[in-house]
Amino acid sequence: MNIKEKLKKNIQTQFMEAHNGLSAKIVEQVGFQAIWASGLSISASMGLSDRNEASWSQIINVIEQMSDNVDIPILVDGDSGFGNYINVIRFVKKLKKISIHALCIEDKLFPKINSFIGENQDLAPIDEFCNKIKAAKDTGGNNFTLVARVEALISGKSMEEALERAEAYKEAGADAILIHSKKHYAHEVFEFSKNWNNKLPLFAVPTKYYKTSYSEFIENGINNLIWANHLIRSSIRSMKETAKIIHDEKSLVNIENKISTLDELFDLTNERNIEKLEKLYNSKG
Numbered sequence: 302m303n304i305k306e307k308l309k310k311n312i313q314t315q316f317m318e319a320h321n322g323l324s325a326k327i328v329e330q331v332g333f334q335a336i337w338a339s340g341l342s343i344s345a346s347m348g349l350s351d352r353n354e355a356s357w358s359q360i361i362n363v364i365e366q367m368s369d370n371v372d373i374p375i376l377v378d379g380d381s382g383f384g385n386y387i388n389v390i391r392f393v394k395k396l397k398k399i400s401i402h403a404l405c406i407e408d409k410l411f412p413k414i415n416s417f418i419g420e421n422q423d424l425a426p427i428d429e430f431c432n433k434i435k436a437a438k439d440t441g442g443n444n445f446t447l448v449a450r451v452e453a454l455i456s457g458k459s460m461e462e463a464l465e466r467a468e469a470y471k472e473a474g475a476d477a478i479l480i481h482s483k484k485h486y487a488h489e490v491f492e493f494s495k496n497w498n499n500k501l502p503l504f505a506v507p508t509k510y511y512k513t514s515y516s517e518f519i520e521n522g523i524n525n526l527i528w529a530n531h532l533i534r535s536s537i538r539s540m541k542e543t544a545k546i547i548h549d550e551k552s553l554v555n556i557e558n559k560i561s562t563l564d565e566l567f568d569l570t571n572e573r574n575i576e577k578l579e580k581l582y583n584s585k586g
């Protein structure tokens with residue numbers, strides 16, 4: 302089911318972060334029903350900051366690897382739209398060409414800075430951001446989903462401003478609102494939800510308020526959760542540990558049982574399937 306239908310039917314959905322073809326496959330195999338193509342995680346996997354240091358064509362390249370490898374829908378983190386409405390239009394056109402039909406854009410400036418860095422980041426003027434939403438919607442067409450991300454709370458602005466912005470983005474045609482927060486408990490997200498009163502489906506990103514339970518989100522009217530950076534963070538920890546042990550011990554003895562087997566790797570890369578194809582198309586007689 303695509304993201305638009307899920308939102309229409311109010312289906313509870315967990316969007317798991319992926320940052321390349323391999324992680325996207327793992328997300329799908331584990332059973333998640335949707336992927337968050339995280340700007341932070343994709344940039345990090347390139348060794349780059351989350352400040353639009355990677356060009357959008359580099360991002361498209363990675364997202365295409367994901368799209369090629371999975372059937373579940375992908376919600377793309379489009380940062381602040383990679384520029385103005387013109388860049389948004391081109392980005393949406395490109396997404397459609399690689400079979401991706403859902404985009405999230407945030408109401409910050411270009412280049413953006415990751416929301417967890419610094420305080421009181423500047424926000425985009427409301428009318429300018431609304432024009433980006435309209436441009437994305439007009440370009441995307443009926444099957445395209447546009448999630449408008451409100452950065453007011455995480456940027457130290459008031460609840461009133463967050464609600465005012467969300468209302469404007471709804472009027473501009475957004476299909477859902479992502480309300481971002483870096484508090485350690487979800488109270489401001491829940492307060493937003495209460496005031497918002499189901500006018501559009503809500504997304505939350507519980508990175509900082511990670512102790513809040515799934516059922517609390519559902520009880521508070523938030524059906525869409527984004528686990529935004531947990532695969533890249535787990536791979537960083539794991540790669541560091543493995544590299545350090547091999548470096549220090551000059552041996553694989555204490556590593557072999559801690560890492561995935563080669564068979565697990567070959568499963569993920571469809572090696573067995575290719576062996577079948579070999580028999581069909583590459584036999585010598």
Ligand code: SPV
Nearest residue numbers: 339340341342378416529
């Ligand atoms: C991302 O995953 O890139 C996000 C979420 O935008 S956050 O890092 O929380 O801003």
Ligand code: MG
Nearest residue numbers: 339340341378
């Ligand atoms: Mg991001």
